[in-house]
Amino acid sequence: MLKRPFNFSAGPATMPEPVLRQAAAEMLDWHGCGMGVMEMSHRGKEFMAIATEAHNDIRDVLEVPGEFHVLFMQGGGLGENAIVPMNLCGPREGVSSPAEVITDFVVTGSWSQKSAKEARRYSDARVVASNEPGHHHDIPDPSQWQLSGNARYVHICSNETIHGVEFSELPDLAALGSRAPLVVDCSSHIASRPLDWSRIGLAFAGAQKNLGPAGLTLVFVRDDLLDQAMAICPSAFQYKQVAANQSMYNTPPTFGMYMAGLVFKWLKEQGGIPAMEAMNRAKARLLYDCIDQSSLYENRVAVACRSRMNVPFFLRDERLNDAFLSGAQARGLLQLKGHKSVGGMRASLYNAMPLEGVQALVDYMRDFETTQA
Numbered sequence: 001m002l003k004r005p006f007n008f009s010a011g012p013a014t015m016p017e018p019v020l021r022q023a024a025a026e027m028l029d030w031h032g033c034g035m036g037v038m039e040m041s042h043r044g045k046e047f048m049a050i051a052t053e054a055h056n057d058i059r060d061v062l063e064v065p066g067e068f069h070v071l072f073m074q075g076g077g078l079g080e081n082a083i084v085p086m087n088l089c090g091p092r093e094g095v096s097s098p099a100e101v102i103t104d105f106v107v108t109g110s111w112s113q114k115s116a117k118e119a120r121r122y123s124d125a126r127v128v129a130s131n132e133p134g135h136h137h138d139i140p141d142p143s144q145w146q147l148s149g150n151a152r153y154v155h156i157c158s159n160e161t162i163h164g165v166e167f168s169e170l171p172d173l174a175a176l177g178s179r180a181p182l183v184v185d186c187s188s189h190i191a192s193r194p195l196d197w198s199r200i201g202l203a204f205a206g207a208q209k210n211l212g213p214a215g216l217t218l219v220f221v222r223d224d225l226l227d228q229a230m231a232i233c234p235s236a237f238q239y240k241q242v243a244a245n246q247s248m249y250n251t252p253p254t255f256g257m258y259m260a261g262l263v264f265k266w267l268k269e270q271g272g273i274p275a276m277e278a279m280n281r282a283k284a285r286l287l288y289d290c291i292d293q294s295s296l297y298e299n300r301v302a303v304a305c306r307s308r309m310n311v312p313f314f315l316r317d318e319r320l321n322d323a324f325l326s327g328a329q330a331r332g333l334l335q336l337k338g339h340k341s342v343g344g345m346r347a348s349l350y351n352a353m354p355l356e357g358v359q360a361l362v363d364y365m366r367d368f369e370t371t372q373a
């Protein structure tokens, strides 16, 4: 069997190989029905079975409580940056214009910054804490957040894919004196560790980092937040509509749902989230230890906030960048170039990246450093 290279892309990203093989085998004929999945009516019994299983499996895997709806949507993470405020910033007694609706944002990197900017089109979006002065290398202590008394929601990005900063624990807004629901963009570490649902009002994730192909977005929304949409919110993006129609208000991203469904089954076979978390810890430790022990490589994120999923690192001599990348490519270590806004390198260690892949990367990094000495 062909041995595939290790792909460290930040997203769209590496997929579990058994999932790709199964999808390939079923491409022309799903379970003997004579059709491939992308050729089926989304309302036919075959696809309904696929959708129901995907729905049940993700609830199981993530231990989603009953009061949350799981929605399979389109529009990606950036789409949700608008879809969330359009769903949560509707009129309330005493509040008539969007300018009077306050939303709170904790800025910890590029993604949360984009979320705040987009929400400003629909609300008075306030940055209540920011790590920008420290170049997005840490997470402002929640006790220092300047939370608004009457915000509709508080938004965080629990794993900043570009800057490699991750919340190791979700903030407890109630303990901070806020009654606002917490909105979490968990696109790039969903299913890599448990989610504390007791602290969450709404969570969303584009699928293309840890769950499946681009084009599918998962939204988890608590029941009491379904009924606060602005009038301008498109019907196809209204959580209430989508929930009432089991994500079939309009045609959902059927092939993406099928692929994500296969990933959910793969996750279960691997031992679920506890097994994933243990593996992700081990992978991250291996790479950060290599970086910290070297005199060539450097990671600038505060140790307590280092992401297990996305590890940005730099070569202290940047003139070696091209040689590092072409040597990596030659060893079958793909897509290690850092995001253009940060530079350097970035290795994404999503669930589908095996320990063996990180070991191969670390071996290469040590060899490369030795040849430079």
Ligand SMILES: *Cc1c(COP(=O)(O)O)cnc(C)c1O
Binding pocket: 011, 075, 076, 077, 078, 079, 111, 157, 159, 160, 161, 185, 186, 187, 188, 206, 209
């Ligand atoms: C990738 C990513 C997004 C953007 O997703 P799109 O599907 O490109 O809109 C948003 N938030 C985070 C944290 C991401 O990693």
